[in-house]
Amino acid sequence: MKIFLDTANVSELREGVAMGLVDGCTTNPSLIAKEKRPFRPLVEEICSIVSGDVSLEVVATDVEGMVKEGKELAQVAPNVVVKCPLTRDGLKAVRRLSGEGIRVNQTLCFSASQALLSAKAGATYISPFLGRLDDISAVGMDVIRDICQIYRTYGFTTQVLAASIRNPLHVVDAAKAGAHVATLPFGVLEMLIKHPLTDIGLKKFLDDWAKSGAQL
Ligand code: E4P
DSSP, rough: EEEEEEEOHHHHHHHHTTTTSSEEEEEOOOHHTTSSOOOOHHHHHHHOOSSOOOOOOOOOOSSHHHHHHHHHHTTSTTTTEEEESSSHHHHHHHHHHHHOOOOOEEEEEEEEHHHHHHHHOOSSEEOOOOOOOHEEEEEEEHHHHHHHHHHHHTTOOOOOBBBBSSSHHHHHHHHHOOOSSEEEOOHHHHHOOOOOHHHHHHHHHHHHHHTTTTOO
């Protein structure tokens, strides 16, 4: 399973890349706004840091606007994937943009039925939002499982990108369900690394080594 970072923060992206763990990046208008930087230089920097796919989202809501913005965003760098919301116009935009060879990540997906339509429209990625479903007492992971099953059954090539991930269990369960990608906030990547028994075990090894007086 690929790991993407769900951030527009270049320090987090540089650190993730230095760890060798970042296969791509997803952004959204909220994440971009948080950085308080002019849009174009920010996204150009992100696309130069990350060698894998970088999702940049349109803000238009009508099909013509989404197609226009999508074409502009696709010019930023060759690794850009245009993000369009899963609306009626968003589905039309996926069809139009993918027909012109522009890859689309369809975002704000909350059901398997939406994901089926997105695959038929030609999306490269579908982004079901796990955490936001869990927040309203629906089981986000069930949606991921259903989408993976449907795509496998019919041989759709659309990749399932588990999004709105809040904790390490979301990542493990998405991997077990067969999601192609999980996009994580930087904090969740850090949580994946940590285990108290690793820290305790390392301390004990080093204490024993120091007491023995041995040298490497
Ligand atoms: C996905 O691409 C979105 O940027 C993201 O995962 C949304 O997550 P949130 O629900 O934590 O805002």
